[in-house]
Amino acid sequence: MGAIFEHSVDVRWRDTDALAHVNHVVFLTYLEEGRDAFYAQVLGSDPIYVVARLEIDMRREVRYEDKRVTVRIAVERVGTTSMTTRETVVTPAGETAAEARVVTVRWDADSRKPVPFSDAERARLATSMTA
Amino acid sequence: MGAIFEHSVDVRWRDTDALAHVNHVVFLTYLEEGRDAFYAQVLGSDPIYVVARLEIDMRREVRYEDKRVTVRIAVERVGTTSMTTRETVVTPAGETAAEARVVTVRWDADSRKPVPFSDAERARLATSMTA
């Protein structure tokens, strides 16, 4: 049983839009930053992957004044070439701003096709899976 | 029964990332541009809304060389304060790059709370609903 991985992301002024809050699209960039940090820690390198499917519920606005958010990543399932993660954006006040389930696919940048995780990678990802 | 609304979005160089394709996050910006154009046409003004929920399947890479994509918007359901749309990103070759279902909520920018569609808005949106 693995702990939930946490990563802090600074809110940038450029993340806001004319409704004076962080544009909803940027929530996916926050998730991406958390996921990349997770991958880097668990796999020990910057992984190459693509996002195949994403579901997200936006619960709450994030504003520039929030300064930073915390992204939580929990592995739900590790497949041959793909991984499913539960991903959450949390405000400094501890409130959930967004909850997502994301399917990513390990990617071969040269052939531009999915590629299986190695046994070592799968083992490391499995260890990080929440029970 | 309404026709499916279509809107063309130019691919920008800034939309790409180091995998030499359009970053998946930008697909949501393409959808947003299509949805805003849909709203503007059907409601006759730039609407103020927030995205409450979004599901997206990424089917295919979009590359800078594609130059533009077509976004298709079809209304699935109109509620009191929310609307559900089916949204598709299509490449110039006619291939589906992404398919999404999006729940948006009419928004009052001053109170920062959901606000009901007016009867006139609901009528216009209902007319545009695909059978």
Add this chain to the structure above:
Amino acid sequence: MGAIFEHSVDVRWRDTDALAHVNHVVFLTYLEEGRDAFYAQVLGSDPIYVVARLEIDMRREVRYEDKRVTVRIAVERVGTTSMTTRETVVTPAGETAAEARVVTVRWDADSRKPVPFSDAERARLATSMTA
């Protein structure tokens, strides 16, 4: 003597920030889109280059309601590996939103170093130069 090249860029909602106008950084993306279209027309292909120096005066806000801007590109100087252009962002009302001078350098993506324009490229760029 060449005519001034013009290219239209759609304003996206994501281009705005919490001051309810297009973020100044995005003006450079508008210039980039105009410049890429210029390069594509004059050189007949998507060129690979980097921006080495840029000066920009921001004269006026662009807002989402403006819907689109026109980018004008005029070649000022063509060097061995570099080119200097005068670039302007114009609103639909015909007002100058930004004026820039930009030095770009032809780039070899593999060696990550500057590379000279070919004679054919230089000839085509020189023809497009404003007198």
Add this chain to the structure above:
Amino acid sequence: MGAIFEHSVDVRWRDTDALAHVNHVVFLTYLEEGRDAFYAQVLGSDPIYVVARLEIDMRREVRYEDKRVTVRIAVERVGTTSMTTRETVVTPAGETAAEARVVTVRWDADSRKPVPFSDAERARLATSMTA
């Protein structure tokens, strides 16, 4: 004589483009983050300003692998409504990636016009000026 202000900015995957480096436009976002942090520290609040003029020399690529950059801000001149700063982006290896001079204008968000610094603001900014 003030010390040079430093602020660290994390490089995001979304900052890269298809040349596998941080897009030049994003350098301005890095500067903006540094400048906003400077303003917040010196003035004690998030200031409202617009960028009126910017000159930037791009000296070196920043890549995702760099993970973060340091932005240095030094005040060059404080005027009635405007401020000129020297701004630098430095890589983790200590190399200068970009050098800029930026003129910002204190802004009234309601009237959408320049507004003078208060005497207290000018005094605090002057103290931070490098000799």
